[in-house]
Amino acid sequence: MAATLAVPQSATTGHRFDFDVIVVGAGIMGSCAAHAAASRGARVLLLERFDLLHHRGSSHGESRIIRDAYPEARYLLMVRLARRLWAEAEAESGYRVLTPVPQLSIGPRGDAELLAAVKNDGAEEVDLARMWGGAFRVPGGWLTAVSEHGGVLNATKAVAMFQALAVKKGAVVRDNTEVVSIEKGPEGGVVVKTSGGEKFHGAKCVVTVGAWASKLLRSVAGAELPIQPLHTLTLYWRIKPGCERNLTAEAGFPTFSSYGDPPVYGTPSLELPGLIKVSCDGGPPCDPDKRDWTAGDKEVTERVAKWIEESMPHVEGARGPVIRQSCICSMTPDADFVIDFLGGEFGQDVVVGAGFSGHGFKMGPAVGSILAEMAIDGKANTAAESGVELGCFRINRFDGNPMGNAKNYQ
């Protein structure tokens, strides 16, 4: 069946392709890539398998942490680039998606990862008992450090913002359109086929399909990406009466990360008054097409409840969470992203952004800019100018080395 889309007109005639860049997957990464490519004047098609802003992937919900506190300097530089791009998108759209708050990092004093994150963040050690009305209680001897480099991103609204900006710049966005194959085009470029029998010819293709990356790339190119989807919970808890104000973003309550066991994180009370989000990294492996939706939830909830009871005296841990939302984290073995050309017969015609390992949202606009520039220019100049090194995100780092990048926080 022939494509029925209105193909955007361009000043030049005689295009061999329907689109300059076809982006597959409209989560935060694909939406940012579509916006970045359209901003460069490319004719962009963004294809999404489900409804736009659906809840079956990784980019939905009302909050994600943005923080500079990263043990690896490469992510710090990417966060800084992303912050500039978040601000530009907010200014251009008139949306507000980022609420700046402090960032609190806590954990055992000898934890090398924590020490490196605190150093990179420029965070200062604080006496936690004196802060936020005594809202935290941690074991004696723990390192507790605060910086001004935290923040909360309104996730679904942010995805919508980048989709709206992409459309404003001429991108065509189609939802309920599942891509089933990507093939080499007869005249170069790629042919993207959908389950509905449509075919789109693109000069380049960007694949940002989140938890579906391993499946799609195996069927498209026989590529084996070691990306494991995990069923991960987001939990909201009731704040004890009288303490609500202290724990708000407005009152300067921080985003926080604990490097102890369990690896708990949280955001200030913001999107749901009287409630606070406190959750735990990780979860059981899942198949994004056969979700159980509840596997492991009881254990995770009990761990977080226990942590709250011990560590956050102003939150009702024992009564259990008020709201529970499911999400998927797409983990690589080393928790580093995959940002690379697919290679093989596709060479530089297909660019992959995947495996964001539960910490990619904050860097969405930077990743989008990198993917778009790799597709259009063959290299990511904006990232390079910002000092962002992409070598550690290559697909081939797993060849003969299943764990990928070695971690050294010293």
Ligand SMILES: Cc1cc2nc3c(=O)[nH]c(=O)nc-3n(C[C@H](O)[C@H](O)[C@H](O)COP(=O)(O)OP(=O)(O)OC[C@H]3O[C@@H](n4cnc5c(N)ncnc54)[C@H](O)[C@@H]3O)c2cc1C
């Ligand atoms: C509970 C939880 C908390 C998190 N907290 C943070 C945080 O605090 N800070 C942070 O920075 N990050 C955080 N993250 C990570 C962040 O949310 C993810 O890294 C990010 O959302 C990944 O985006 P994505 O675009 O790669 O994937 P997705 O959002 O899943 O987008 C992929 C899209 O591709 C579509 N798709 C799949 N297959 C096809 C196909 N064949 N054809 C067309 N479309 C297809 C899917 O439907 C989906 O919409 C968290 C993640 C979770 C789950």
